[in-house]
Amino acid sequence: MASTTGLSDAQRRILETIRQIPRGRVTTYGRVAERAGLPRRARLVASTLRRVDEPDLPWFRVIGAGGRIVFPPDSPGFQRQSERLRTEGVIVERGRIDLERFGWNSSELPLLDP
DNA sequence: GACATGACATAAC
DNA sequence: CGTTATGCCATGT
Numbered sequence: 001m002a003s004t005t006g007l008s009d010a011q012r013r014i015l016e017t018i019r020q021i022p023r024g025r026v027t028t029y030g031r032v033a034e035r036a037g038l039p040r041r042a043r044l045v046a047s048t049l050r051r052v053d054e055p056d057l058p059w060f061r062v063i064g065a066g067g068r069i070v071f072p073p074d075s076p077g078f079q080r081q082s083e084r085l086r087t088e089g090v091i092v093e094r095g096r097i098d099l100e101r102f103g104w105n106s107s108e109l110p111l112l113d114p
Numbered sequence: 115g116a117c118a119t120g121a122c123a124t125a126a127c
Numbered sequence: 128c129g130t131t132a133t134g135c136c137a138t139g140t
Contacts, residue, residue, distance in 0.1 A: 008137085029122050040135065042122040047137050049121055062121080070121050077121070 004052075010038055011048045018049075021061040024088045026097055027104040028065050046070075060084040067103070069095040 004012055013036040021027055027035075029042035038044060042065075049059050060081045064070040071077035073095055082092045090102050 011137090030124090033122090040123080043120075043135055044122090044137070046121045051138080059121085064121085065123055081121095 007048070007052070010036070010041075010044060011052075013037060014045050014048050015052065015054070015057065018045075018057060018059065018062060021058055021104050023058075024090060024102070025104040026061045026063050026067075026085065026090060026099070026102050028063055028067075028099075029070075030065055031104070032062055061104075063097060067097045067099040069097070071095075 004015065007015075014032060017032050017036040029045040030040075032045045033039065033041045036045075045062065049062065063081075069078055069081050069092070071081060078095065082095070085092050085097070090097060
């Protein structure tokens with residue numbers, strides 16, 4: 001099936017973790033790495049996402065530390081990510097997202113209605 | 115194999 | 128808010 005071929009175990013674990021991010025929530029590269037059992041390897045999460053093209057992968061739910069979209073503000077990636085997040089109710093402003101509100105914390109509370 | 119790059123993170127100043 | 132340094136390491140040249 002869709003191209004997990006040539007990926008390391010670590011990379012597969014990363015994708016698996018990303019697939020588990022619930023709709024309407026976001027998390028950071030570093031946190032994905034941690035949850036995948038790869039502390040301090042945020043960069044591997046990034047390079048993996050760059051490499052992999054899986055239509056169903058919720059890549060847009062992965063953002064930078066502090067709640068920032070990491071793409072340059074004028075880039076297509078920035079636009080696409082903002083859009084896809086807004087589509088599922090995440091508030092994105094100037095490329096920033098409130099992690100207190102939309103962050104994926106391991107023990108999950110239901111989404112509060114703002 | 116050496117060197118550069120990058121969808122990162124954190125700390126320190 | 129900004130810059131610099133350091134850790135990290137797969138990928139590309």
